Amino acid sequence: xxxxxxxxxxxxxxxxxxxxxxxxxxxxxxxxxxxxxxxxxxxxxxxxxxxxxxxxxxxxxxxxxxxxxxxxxxxxxxxxxxxxxxxxxxxxxxxxxxxxxxxxxxxxxxxxxxxxxxxxxxxxxxxxxxxxxxxxxx
Numbered sequence: 665x666x667x668x669x670x671x672x673x674x675x676x677x678x679x680x681x682x683x684x685x686x687x688x689x690x691x692x693x694x695x696x697x698x699x700x701x702x703x704x705x706x707x708x709x710x711x712x713x714x715x716x717x718x719x720x721x722x723x724x725x726x727x728x729x730x731x732x733x734x735x736x737x738x739x740x741x742x743x744x745x746x747x748x749x750x751x752x753x754x755x756x757x758x759x760x761x762x763x764x765x766x767x768x769x770x771x772x773x774x775x776x777x778x779x780x781x782x783x784x785x786x787x788x789x790x791x792x793x794x795x796x797x798x799x800x801x802x
Contacts, residue, residue: 668716668799669713669714669715669766669797670685670688670714670716670795671685671695672686672711672712672770673686673695677770678712678742678772679769679770681714683770691789695709696709696777697709697777699777699778699779701782701784701785702781704780706776706777706778707776708755708774708776709774709775709777710742710772711775712771713727713763713771713773713795714766714771715768716768717768719767719801720799720800720801720802721767722798723797723798724763724797725766725771725795725796726762726796727739727762727773727793727795729791731790732791733790733791736779736780736788736791737777737778738775738778739761739776739793740756740758740761740773740774741761742772742773751774752776755776767802768802775793
């Protein structure tokens with residue numbers, strides 16, 4: 665059975681079906697941030713999770729971080745934040761979140777990448793965002 669649960673990026677809209685599907689293992693369309701490590705910066709990216717048309721999640725979707733540098737990333741549920749700065753300032757950032765009412769339209773969440781002053785410049789591709797839930801026919 666194909667995967668009917670997907671993660672989207674590129675400014676998705678809550679309750680809609682827009683956004684760009686993030687790559688699933690290919691690295692072609694990553695969820696990424698560019699940071700200046702010398703400034704210990706952080707940046708947030710608006711993301712969404714949704715099922716294919718005609719499917720929904722029975723229960724919740726657990727979204728978590730996997731990989732070598734996953735401690736440099738956090739996740740947050742959406743609080744109707746107007747932009748990434750509002751999300752950075754107002755969100756409750758966690759290692760994993762559970763999203764309810766996931767069906768075939770966008771449920772928004774945020775991913776935050778962080779740098780520290782002691783890390784060298786790098787392109788770190790070691791972290792994956794994983795969404796897990798029981799997909800059923802709607």
